[in-house]
Amino acid sequence: xxxxxxxxxxxKIACIGAGYVGGPTMTVIANKCHDIQVVxxxxxxxxxxxxxxxxxxxxxxxxxxxxxxxxxxxxHFTTDYAQVVDADIIFLSVNTPTKYYGVGKGRAAxxxxxxxxxxxxxxxxxxxxxxxxxxxxxxxxxxxxxxRILESGDSQAQFDILSNPExxxxxxxxxxxxxxxxxxxxxxxxxxxxxxxxxxxxxVPKENIITTNLWSSELSKLVANCMLAQxxxxxxxxxxxxxxxxADVQQVSYAVGKDTRIGAKFLQAxxxxxxxxxQKDILNLVYLAEHYNLPEVAKYFYGIIxxxxxxxxxxxxxxxxxxxxxxxxxxxCILGFAFKKNTSDxxxxxxxxxxxxxxxxxxxxxxxxxxxxENQMRYDLKSLMNDSYGGDFSAISETSPESxxxxxxxxxxSDPYEAMADAHAILVLxxxxxxxxxxxQRVFDSMKKPANLFDGRNILDxxxxxxxxFEVYQIGKQEKNLADW
Ligand code: UDX
Ligand code: ADP
Numbered sequence: 001x002x003x004x005x006x007x008x009x010x011x012k013i014a015c016i017g018a019g020y021v022g023g024p025t026m027t028v029i030a031n032k033c034h035d036i037q038v039v040x041x042x043x044x045x046x047x048x049x050x051x052x053x054x055x056x057x058x059x060x061x062x063x064x065x066x067x068x069x070x071x072x073x074x075x076h077f078t079t080d081y082a083q084v085v086d087a088d089i090i091f092l093s094v095n096t097p098t099k100y101y102g103v104g105k106g107r108a109a110x111x112x113x114x115x116x117x118x119x120x121x122x123x124x125x126x127x128x129x130x131x132x133x134x135x136x137x138x139x140x141x142x143x144x145x146x147x148r149i150l151e152s153g154d155s156q157a158q159f160d161i162l163s164n165p166e167x168x169x170x171x172x173x174x175x176x177x178x179x180x181x182x183x184x185x186x187x188x189x190x191x192x193x194x195x196x197x198x199x200x201x202x203x204v205p206k207e208n209i210i211t212t213n214l215w216s217s218e219l220s221k222l223v224a225n226c227m228l229a230q231x232x233x234x235x236x237x238x239x240x241x242x243x244x245x246x247a248d249v250q251q252v253s254y255a256v257g258k259d260t261r262i263g264a265k266f267l268q269a270x271x272x273x274x275x276x277x278x279q280k281d282i283l284n285l286v287y288l289a290e291h292y293n294l295p296e297v298a299k300y301f302y303g304i305i306x307x308x309x310x311x312x313x314x315x316x317x318x319x320x321x322x323x324x325x326x327x328x329x330x331x332x333c334i335l336g337f338a339f340k341k342n343t344s345d346x347x348x349x350x351x352x353x354x355x356x357x358x359x360x361x362x363x364x365x366x367x368x369x370x371x372x373x374e375n376q377m378r379y380d381l382k383s384l385m386n387d388s389y390g391g392d393f394s395a396i397s398e399t400s401p402e403s404x405x406x407x408x409x410x411x412x413x414s415d416p417y418e419a420m421a422d423a424h425a426i427l428v429l430x431x432x433x434x435x436x437x438x439x440x441q442r443v444f445d446s447m448k449k450p451a452n453l454f455d456g457r458n459i460l461d462x463x464x465x466x467x468x469x470f471e472v473y474q475i476g477k478q479e480k481n482l483a484d485w
Contacts, residue, residue: 007191007194007195011036011037012036013038013039013091014038015039015041015093016091017041017093017113017136018041019042020345021168022040022042022094022135023040023056023057023060024058024060025091027063027066028178029199030066030070031066031069034070036074037076041078041080045079048078051077063173089195090131092117092132092134096109096114097109097280098283098390100392107287109137109138109284111142115146118145118150122153123153125159126156128157129157129191130157130158131162131192131196132161133163133164134162134164135166137166138218140218142218143186144214160188161214162186162187162192162193163217163218164183164186164196165220167182170340170345183200185210185217186213186216222285225278226282229279230304231265232268232270232273233304233308235252235269236272237310238269239269242478243479248476248477249475249476250477253269269458270457270458271315271351271456271457272311273308274350274351275348276348279348282301312350312357316354316357316358319454320358322425322471323452327362330364330424332366332426332427333420333426334365334367334429335368335429336351337349338351339351344372344373346376346377346380349380350429354429359405362409363409365411366410367411368412368416378410416438417438417442417443420446420447424447425454426447428455436459436460440460444468451471454472456475458474462474
């Protein structure tokens with residue numbers, strides 16, 4: 001540890017990257033610290049314009065109110081890089097997607113955005129002392145790379161690098177930020193750790209602010225996400241066994257989670273986990289293990305992904321099988337495109353993968369989601385269908401057979417009842433609360449018979465639906481006629 005100099009009184013914080021992480025995190029800091037000027041910079045003008053408008057670029061419960069409260073006071077969204085350089089603390093909150101090319105393709109995190117941020121900082125900050133905080137999820141040892149870039153030029157500035165991983169979950173970002181289980185700060189410089197801790201200490205109890213070395217901090221983030229995903233994959237694996245044996249996965253989950261050593265959270269079987277973090281972080285860990293020649297470790301964690309893929313595929317196959325082994329030209333209504341409720345984010349949503357399987361079987365897909373835009377849905381489906389998901393969308397041809405299939409066979413609705421009318425089957429793929437409130441008698445009357453309902457989130461009242469006349473499948477629950485399966 002370096003010896004600390006005069007403690008820094010933080011008066012300005014900047015964040016590079018106005019996304020799902022940077023936007024909410026900085027908004028909460030601005031709300032908690034009125035005396036600190038908070039600037040969020042992004043190179044994407046459109047995104048910044050949206051942050052400065054009445055329609056924010058991301059949906060997150062409670063976010064809008066907080067932004068409107070502090071915007072123009074101590075919270076600023078800008079494309080003017082000059083606003084970044086005079087901040088005391090600069091957060092890096094840019095995207096770190098899985099690489100889709102070259103060495104580590106499909107495994108390693110692509111650090112090109114982080115790297116370009118570091119180069120820009122090096123080239124623009126020539127003097128003084130700056131605290132650079134890694135907020136994006138990154139593979140361990142990234143901070144060394146950032147440090148080496150920052151120190152590689154002719155800058156006289158002193159840079160202190162901290163890792164401060166984000167544990168917020170989308171949909172609950174504001175409450176997670178307001179009352180975090182812990183804030184983790186990794187670094188070597190006492191001066192920097194104290195400065196960042198003093199910001200969080202305005203609202204987070206001191207005992208919940210954990211300080212570690214850089215490597216522990218970076219690795220802890222990956223491990224936390226792997227373990228959360230592992231719990232879900234365990235229940236998803238067991239859901240398949242439940243369907244064969246007649247056990248009920250929700251009962252098993254409840255009974256298992258009651259053990260305080262295990263706990264109840266993240267044990268809900270589903271159509272498979274999605275989101276921008278879980279898969280990426282597991283792949284990061286797998287890549288690291290392979291890199292350090294630890295194949296058993298890599299294989300152990302890769303199993304979490306394999307079960308997730310299996311669960312998505314199993315669900316799609318079940319739909320096809322139940323619809324008499326063909327969905328060709330059958331109208332299938334998809335309820336929910338976001339990867340979880342209360343977010344407009346679709347990254348790695350299981351819906352995209354399930355739709356792909358059904359489109360390949362030539363189903364007519366009708367989608368309703370309360371928050372996801374039609375453009376986003378078509379973008380995701382075309383990317384995956386053309387094997388370019390997470391890759392270069394500009395390389396996709398609008399006239400490829402896969403793109404044409406999406407254009408012709410996918411309809412998007414703003415009214416759920418219209419999306420469900422005349423359908424052979426409804427698939428509930430996101431757990432939006434409003435799906436529980438629909439008039440299912442009205443839905444049933446408007447559907448083709450037999451009316452099939454596949455509840456991929458186990459949120460609907462099965463008994464009531466069966467009384468209406470639906471044929472219901474729920475994850476990890478025995479079918480009415482087990483022999484059918
Ligand atoms: C996750 C971590 O929770 C968060 O700490 C980290 O900072 C970022 O990654 P997020 O991806 O926003 O957050 O969502 P999360 O709530 O973890 O859900 C991930 C996926 O798992 C969703 O698709 C969700 O529907 C699914 N899930 C979650 C289940 O299938 N079952 C569960 O029991 C819980
Ligand atoms: P996350 O979920 O990690 O917040 P997002 O994709 O939602 O990821 O947001 C990342 C943001 O970072 C995007 O708005 C992108 O434009 C921005 N970004 C990426 N690289 C840079 C950069 N070098 N300078 C400024 N902004 C960047």
